[in-house]
Amino acid sequence: MIRIIVTAIWLLLSAWLLIWVGEGLFGVDQRSSILPFRGEDTLGAPIFIGVAWGLILTFGGTMGALIPRKRMRGETHLGVGRIVEVSRTGLTVNDVPQYDLFVRVAAADGTEFISRLRMLLDPVEQGAVEPGIPLPIRYSLADHDSVEIADMNDASVREAMLDWRIQRGLIAPRLVRARRSGLQAPASVLSIRPTGVRREGQIELELRLLVAPEGQQSWEADTTVFVYPEALARVQVGSPVWARYLREDPHTVAMTIEREDAA
Missing domain, CATH: 2.40.50 (OB fold (Dihydrolipoamide Acetyltransferase, E2P))
Structure with missing residues (x-):
């Protein structure tokens, strides 16, 4: 909810700045404007709005990245996910870049689906998330978009990964x-x-x-x-x-x- 509100405010500020720039470049009568908080001798509003826009652009994504993922709903199962694509989101937090990992999950019932994991990865961790590498994935039966990497320190997770390899003849x-x-x-x-x-x-x-x-x-x-x-x-x-x-x-x-x- 917070992320939606922040995004909406940023879009409104972006629209205000675009109109302000457009009127400055192409407006015939510079003394009038369709914008609120805009007068003939008023520069404070554009400066304030521009600063707010930049702050939200810089820190809004960070705040969104730090907001915990929603808890998985209902019953969860373990599956094995293979990374099919890794892409940067453009966001960094404390110089650590954020990535989207798209994984193809082999579910316990034999079906497969693709979901996305968003996480911060330092340079050392990036080598462990190359396309093709398997990951233990915990997923919700009610919502396949709700997934997380399972903890390999958990004995049940290691056993599930081993079972997956045995079942597939590996x-x-x-x-x-x-x-x-x-x-x-x-x-x-x-x-x-x-x-x-x-x-x-x-x-x-x-x-x-x-x-x-x-x-x-x-x-x-x-x-x-x-x-x-x-x-x-x-x-x-x-x-x-x-x-x-x-x-x-x-x-x-x-x-x-x-x-x-x-x-």
């Missing part, structure tokens, strides 16, 4: 148990070969890893993984990664790029 069946509950250890990439298989915008890689649990003897293991093309730079020969392996079968290894905290 984790080989033989690796599911290791990926869900295997022991975690640092590893390094020894070799890499693309298989040519693509799925959900990701490419499949065959990897040989050197698994090196702390305080134990290291070993080599072969595995497969699907990654987004944007993440290939982090899965090269020599790259440090993480492995999840079965205690009873340490050569059954699922790879993750980031360390995963225990639920």
Whole structure:
């Protein structure tokens, strides 16, 4: 509501300034005007209105950005959103630019929809919101325009993201148990070969890893993984990664790029 009122005031001031400029440039009788607060010897009103217009332009958007998003109505579900477009809004707050993220959300019932997220992103965060990157999304069943990024520190959110990958065949069946509950250890990439298989915008890689649990003897293991093309730079020969392996079968290894905290 506040944003609507501020926008309406800014539009009224914009119209006043446009008419004032038009009358100054093209008016025949400069002594009369259709505008209120305008007289032959009055310059105070245009100056005041111009300053107010500029302040609203500068800070009105900031205020709108700081107003919390409306709470999601009704029942909410978790889904996976893939970023399809990122664009700047032109607004900055404390030198941090604001962006619109358009995401295609794969809902729990198998349907898809596109929604928008508006947020402030510093230069470090911008690299994590490139097109194609998946995000955990919490959405309202009653209003698909009401979405937010779910907290990956929440164990239920991590589980939902993992379920999504398993359901879409992005984790080989033989690796599911290791990926869900295997022991975690640092590893390094020894070799890499693309298989040519693509799925959900990701490419499949065959990897040989050197698994090196702390305080134990290291070993080599072969595995497969699907990654987004944007993440290939982090899965090269020599790259440090993480492995999840079965205690009873340490050569059954699922790879993750980031360390995963225990639920």
